[in-house]
Amino acid sequence: MQTCFQAGYEPARRRPSAQPANPQRVSYSLSSCCSLFTSVHHPLQVTTRTPVSPWQLGTWRAVPPLTRLPSFFPSSFTLPTPRTDPSPLFLAPHHPPTPASISSSVVSRFSSPGLVWPRLVLHSTRTVRRQRHRAPSAHFAIADPTRHRPRTPTTNTDTDTDFHDSQPHRHAHRHLTCSVLAPNFAMRSFLATGVAASLIASAGLVRAQSQYSIDSDDAIKKTAASVAWDMLQYYNGNETGATVGILPGPPPAGDYYWWEAGAMWGTLMDYWRCTGDTSYNDLIMAAMQHQAGPDADYQPSNVTLSLGNDDQGFWGMSAMLAAELKFPDPASDKPGWLALAQAVFNTQANPDRHDKTCNGGLRWQIPFSNNGYNYKNSIANGCFFNLGARLARYTGNSTYADWAETTWDWMYGVGYIDNDNYHVYDGAHVEKNCTDINKAQFSYNTGVLLQGAAHMYNYTKGAKKWEDRLTKLVDATIDVFFPNDIAFEISCEDHDTCTTDMLSFKGYTHRWMSVATKIAPFTSEKILPVLATSAEAAIKQCTGGDNGRLCGFKWKSGKYDGKTGVGQQMNVLAAVSSLLIENTPPPVTAKSGGTSKGNSDAGSKGDGSFQNHNKPVTTGDKAGAGIITFIVLATACGIFGWMSFGE
Known part of the structure; x- marks a missing residue:
């Protein structure tokens, strides 16, 4: 031959x-x-x-x-x-x-x-x-x-x-x-x-049967490797002329907003943690450093005018994750992972980001001219709470814990965290003193609080109030977002109204819940069986695309729904990788092996790029209540008839 x-x-x-x-x-x-x-x-x-x-x-x-x-x-x-x-x-x-x-x-x-x-x-x-x-x-x-x-x-x-x-x-x-x-x-x-x-x-x-298996640790690693590879086919930041660290976008230039790339690099860090595969570590390093911006606080000039507190928060949480996982440290002349996380926290704790409307809380958007500046939502405050709780545990500094307590109390007091059932709602408008609560529920709002509460439980050495709060959040998350123990985005999935952003929420929830089991082990009995069932459903529908293995969004159906993308791949990657969480050590702290270089003054330059961003809101500044992007209002208002809207 x-x-x-x-x-x-x-x-x-x-x-x-x-x-x-x-x-x-x-x-x-x-x-x-x-x-x-x-x-x-x-x-x-x-x-x-x-x-x-x-x-x-x-x-x-x-x-x-x-x-x-x-x-x-x-x-x-x-x-x-x-x-x-x-x-x-x-x-x-x-x-x-x-x-x-x-x-x-x-x-x-x-x-x-x-x-x-x-x-x-x-x-x-x-x-x-x-x-x-x-x-x-x-x-x-x-x-x-x-x-x-x-x-x-x-x-x-x-x-x-x-x-x-x-x-x-x-x-x-x-x-x-x-x-x-x-x-x-x-x-x-x-x-x-x-x-x-x-x-x-x-x-x-052949095409209708998934190629993937999670029957053994080796099978999980192989499946995760394949899903990760397919996810990164959407990334072109390493090509000449492209911007390092971001996904194609934002719309109309591409499907993805800046924040989602930060979430993707965090997902790949967890993939590395759980599987040991270092294939993408150089990509992660380059992306996380390049997008930190000139002040090393995740406010790069190319996104300044469209920046939200939640956007910056996602990059900050990924930097925090790098410190907790002992991800390889950057060169000595570059900011350390801990310093980057501290910079994000410090900019968001700055008085420039806080005002007296609604008696506290972060606004969704940072520039006053942005749609959504008049909206205070759960994800912006949830990211801030999450980052504060994790910094408190890592550094032992009570100032971070105080901020986390204050943020939790505000969200609970204003009603974003339902006082009866711990359902977490999306947000409300400052013009209504945050009383017109938009009761849409999204899994990452609950998930980000759940992981933060687990860190506060660990930091306080098992304080009863944090045990109770965490228990109620776990119960609420499973009850609302895991019917039949399979991840489900309740506010948009059945009606096909999920935006590109929302198509990625399941993965974060899987990741954050799995980490909670490492620092609050009493949650394992409830969480781990649910995540295993959900991951099994996730891989069964990965039969799409030209290669017959791309993943869709609707896990509950058991069938590929015909649409794939970064979010869908990232969801399945997170679900599969998280199955190996029991084989990993808990996140480190500065006293238990952490090596990341910190800087308590990082982010002290404040919001120079957002001068006068606390200008009083005018009618022209008002935006519909949204999540990540105001477009959700246009796509979902027919479904969520009970949502609250600005005047």
Whole structure:
């Protein structure tokens, strides 16, 4: 068997400096008959000849002979991190080809536990009017997307199978011969001549069955690795000309607001914590440092005019997470993770952010001209509470705890935390003295308070009031957002009114609840079984996209809902990764191994970029009650008839 051709990839956008004279190419061998196996959505192997340098990160494109590539093969792919050795990459096909597909029963044998099929070498022939034309051979590796090296083959099995071509080629039909290099065990007969009919009959079944498993720790890690990889295909910040650290947006330039990238990097930190996979740590480091801004307080100039307290808070919580997890410290001339978290907290504790309306509390937006400046909501104050509680536990400084207590008391007193059932409502307007409470409930509002309360319980060494508060929050969260123990966004999911922001809330709730079990262990009995059931439902619906494994939003239905994105992938990544939380130590503190460099004066420059932002609200400044973005009002007002609106 001879190789049909060799083609390769080269960087689509080359960096201006530190560039080798002869760009490296990644070569591979394949042919159209690969469709037999790519139709089951296994990735194709691309092997680099040499290590990949940092300058070569970003999008790579196919180079000639491109015209000889099968249509389903990717014309480009992205390298998010340097590769220090020439180990294989695995690329998913762009779309499933139409010829015969392998049956699910055969697929299960290929991917059963303990079995790795390292390589299949295929060639095909076509008979037309008794003339035989030999098609090229194809080399294809079946392996998991975590990019482990295939095992060395030890035996050889040959089997011939006939397939009838659906195209009218004058009685032409195609013969495929598969030479399977398999591990050393008896499995010579599983591709018998009678399997062809079952392969064709079951072609439609493959896409509906999830490729993912969480039956063991290894399976969880492999599933999480694949979901993380697919999530990062939406990130282009490492490409030339793109902004490091952010997702495409904000609208209309792209789907995502600035805050969601900060949440994504935090999710990837938790992924690293739970799985030990360091593949994306360099991306995380670069993003978290670049977006810190000139004053190292997560107020970069490119988002200043649209900045919300919750937006800044999400980046601050991710910085705090880096300190708690002992994520690799930045260079000595860069701000430490603890200092970045302190800077966010200090800017939000600054008197410039607080006023007498509603007797306290943070506004949603920071610039007075923003829609939503007249709205004080749970997520802005919840992030501030969460960050204060975690800083108190990490540093032992009671000032942070005092702020957390004050924020909790304000939210409880104003009625954002329901005094009877601990349901957490979205917010209210300052013109109404925060009495027109918008009773929409979103899981991340409850989740951010739950994690903060767990830290206060730990900081106070199990104080009864924090035990009671945490217990009620856990009960309320499970009752409202986990019907049948499966995550469900009650205010928008059933009616398809969830905004892009809301499509990411389930993942944060999974992450925050799992962490609570490490610092308030009494919650484990209630939380962990629910998260396990929810994660199982999450992976079952990951059957979408061209690779047959992208995730949707509606876990309860058990079916892919046809829409995917960063939020949907991030949700499932968080749910799956969090299953390994029991294997991890609790978040560290400064006294229990924390190494992050702090600065209690960080963020002391205040809000120079927001001069006069406390200007009295006028009619022109008023905005509809919203969550993350005011667009929710336009999309959901028909559903949430009970919402409160500004005059």
